[in-house]
Amino acid sequence: MGRNGEVEHGWGRASFVEEMGLLWEAVGSARMDGRIIGYLIVTDAPYVSSAQLAEALKVSAGSISLATRRLVEAGFVKRHAVPGERSRYFRMEDDVWGSFLAGERRFLEEQRQLGEKALELIGDEEEGPRRRLQNMIDYMRWIQGAHRELLANWKAYRRAHHPDVPAAQESPAPFRPGPDEPAAPGAAASGSDAPDASGLASEQRRSIALGQALARRLVPDTVWQAAAPLLPSSAQGERAVLTGVVHVLTAGCGWQQLPGHFGVSPATAHRRFTAWSDADVWERLPAAAAPEDRAWCTEIAAAARKRRGRRDA
Structure with missing residues (x-):
């Protein structure tokens, strides 16, 4: 047995983390969410910071921010306050x-x-x-x-x-x-x-229930109230479509991986994303959002810019 539970030339904690990510991806969730769950399950630390997660999983701070938000809202991960510290810390309960x-x-x-x-x-x-x-x-x-x-x-x-x-x-x-x-x-x-x-x-x-719980929080009432006036008149009632688009953007998955429980087809979500990008909806969203939603809307806008930049939306 090697350091941190790794087995030389074999299967270890890092393997567990990666396979958890693949399992979550296979049922329509974000692979990053599964990797964070896996890491928090096998770490011996009582809590870890966003920076520690980013370093351990070799990903950007933005990816960790998006994933931990989803997991906290779904109840899989708890925020942990450390007096005098501005960093965000997270932990997982035993049950x-x-x-x-x-x-x-x-x-x-x-x-x-x-x-x-x-x-x-x-x-x-x-x-x-x-x-x-x-x-x-x-x-x-x-x-x-x-x-x-x-x-x-x-x-x-x-x-x-x-x-x-x-x-x-x-x-x-x-x-x-x-x-x-x-x-x-x-x-x-x-x-x-x-x-x-x-x-x-x-x-x-369990996978369907997780997706439903996340859908309720990806576009809460206050975010919808900010976004609805920015959408074209023909899309004023398309909250479900917006929720599906936000899921794809923040989860980093492909359009064809949009879970069916959102009630929106991948093709429809793709078309709306393109139209709303052309109308600068994402760029205007953070300024229209309430102060408590501004950070989340800024992350959505950044994810939309990245998706458009890849030209594979």
Whole structure:
């Protein structure tokens, strides 16, 4: 065994980091995000700075900034404050997977509430939209019940297999629905008709949920309010398209790698990016943004310039 856990002429920590990046890339996420996750999993340091990550992974500070922002917002990475230090530090909790599962439930609850709000706008005679919205609401209720089971089963599994782990290091308590949330259909079911909770925890579903959580944060309400007036009149309602474009720009992936859960085709995202670049949307965005969003919008603009500079948009 060599220094820092490396095996001479073999597989070591660096290999783990790179393969984590490839795995994340394979399911539609940014390779850099996976590399940072891998590095934070195997490092023995309690926390690391942006500069340390950039040096260890041999990438620019800008790449680290974009990736850590996505990971912090998704709940995979925590910011760590060091008194007297201006540098940004990051760490990973031991049970990051349980933490993410709890955060995912909060996102599902928001989707359920959104569906119910939209249902109030639909007339009784509009059978198609009502069916689709009701199905959305019922699905979110059902999967929320499965999440309660998953979190309880996960905590029980950890206690059984690692009884020496302090309770403070266990995954957080499950998200509790509000008083207006009815019991999730099938949550307490038993027998052959009960939901297969373990099947819901597949890698594909986790990847989709991660992308959805990121989509909500790539273009938050305040950024959309700043960007919408800059878009051509024909694109005033295309928040989903803008979100997909921002994902491609900040993740550094190709247009064909745009995940389907954004609801935007790669061709549409590419066309809008080109049109909005020609209209100087990206250059005007930072000045239009609120102070708290200006740094993020500046990073988006820089990524757009880089993409246009490659002439492969």
